[in-house]
Amino acid sequence: MKLALYQGPPIGGDIEAGISRLGAQLEAAAAAGARMLVAPELFLPGYNQPELHGALSQPRGGDWSVRLSGLARAAGCGLCVGWAERDGDLVYNAATCWDADGTELGHYRKIQLFGPMEKASFAPGSDYCLFELEGLRAAMLICYDVEFAAHVKALAERGAELILVPTANPVGFEHVSRVFVPARAAEVGVTIAYVNFCGTDAGLSFGGESLIAGPDARPLASAGTAETLLIAEVGTPIAPGLRSTQLQDFREV
Structure with a gap:
C-alpha cells in the first residue's frame, strides 16, 4: 500500500483554509497512488491554540467529520488527521481515520498528554484503537504517545503492523523522529508513520522531519x-534476519 504523509504549516485557527488544504493534499496523494494520507496532530483548529481548543472543538460525527469524510471520498484516498473533539463537557486531543470511501475506520484519543497546555486543554484518552487498512492491521497513536515503548509494544501484541502517528513536535526535539521513532519500530517489528508540522504556530516553532520508519x-x-x-x-516484507529479536531474547535478572 502506498501511504502519504503531509508535513505542512499550521492553519492558525483558519478552519476553512485547513479543510481546503487537506482536500488539495488528498488529491495530490491520490494522483500518486496513495491509499491513505496522514496529517499532523490537532491540525484542526491548530496545536498551539489553547483558546480555540474548547471554543472550536467538534463532536465526533459533527461538521468536521462529515466534511473530512467527504474529502476522502471525493479524492478516493483515505485520511487520518488530528483534531479537537468535544464529548459533553470534555475535550480530547483526537485523531480519526477514514478510508477511501469516507467510512470511519478508527477513532483515537491521545493517552499521554504533554506539558501544561495539553493537560489544561484536554482530558486523556484511555483506549487503543486498531483497524484493518488495505490488508494491514493498523493503529493510531498521537505524538508523545509513541515515545513510550510500552504503548507501541501493546499495539504490536494486539497485532498492529502499521502505526499512524499525527504529531506536533517542536524544534529542539528532533531526537524523537531521528532516534525514538526508528527504535520503537524496530523493537517490536512494526512500521511507524510519524507526521509533523513545519513552520510556526502562535510563536511555537515545529521541527518537521516527518518520516516513515x-x-x-x-x-x-x-x-x-x-x-x-x-x-x-x-x-513490504523484510528479511527475517533484519528483524529485532529483543522481545524473544530478553532475560530478566
Whole structure:
C-alpha cells in the first residue's frame, strides 16, 4: 500500500483554509497512488491554540467529520488527521481515520498528554484503537504517545503492523523522529508513520522531519523542515534476519 504523509504549516485557527488544504493534499496523494494520507496532530483548529481548543472543538460525527469524510471520498484516498473533539463537557486531543470511501475506520484519543497546555486543554484518552487498512492491521497513536515503548509494544501484541502517528513536535526535539521513532519500530517489528508540522504556530516553532520508519528501523521516506508530501510503499516484507529479536531474547535478572 502506498501511504502519504503531509508535513505542512499550521492553519492558525483558519478552519476553512485547513479543510481546503487537506482536500488539495488528498488529491495530490491520490494522483500518486496513495491509499491513505496522514496529517499532523490537532491540525484542526491548530496545536498551539489553547483558546480555540474548547471554543472550536467538534463532536465526533459533527461538521468536521462529515466534511473530512467527504474529502476522502471525493479524492478516493483515505485520511487520518488530528483534531479537537468535544464529548459533553470534555475535550480530547483526537485523531480519526477514514478510508477511501469516507467510512470511519478508527477513532483515537491521545493517552499521554504533554506539558501544561495539553493537560489544561484536554482530558486523556484511555483506549487503543486498531483497524484493518488495505490488508494491514493498523493503529493510531498521537505524538508523545509513541515515545513510550510500552504503548507501541501493546499495539504490536494486539497485532498492529502499521502505526499512524499525527504529531506536533517542536524544534529542539528532533531526537524523537531521528532516534525514538526508528527504535520503537524496530523493537517490536512494526512500521511507524510519524507526521509533523513545519513552520510556526502562535510563536511555537515545529521541527518537521516527518518520516516513515520500517520494522528494521530504516526510513522508507523522510522529510526535512519544509512543507512536504511524502509517499512510500508500506507493508513490504523484510528479511527475517533484519528483524529485532529483543522481545524473544530478553532475560530478566
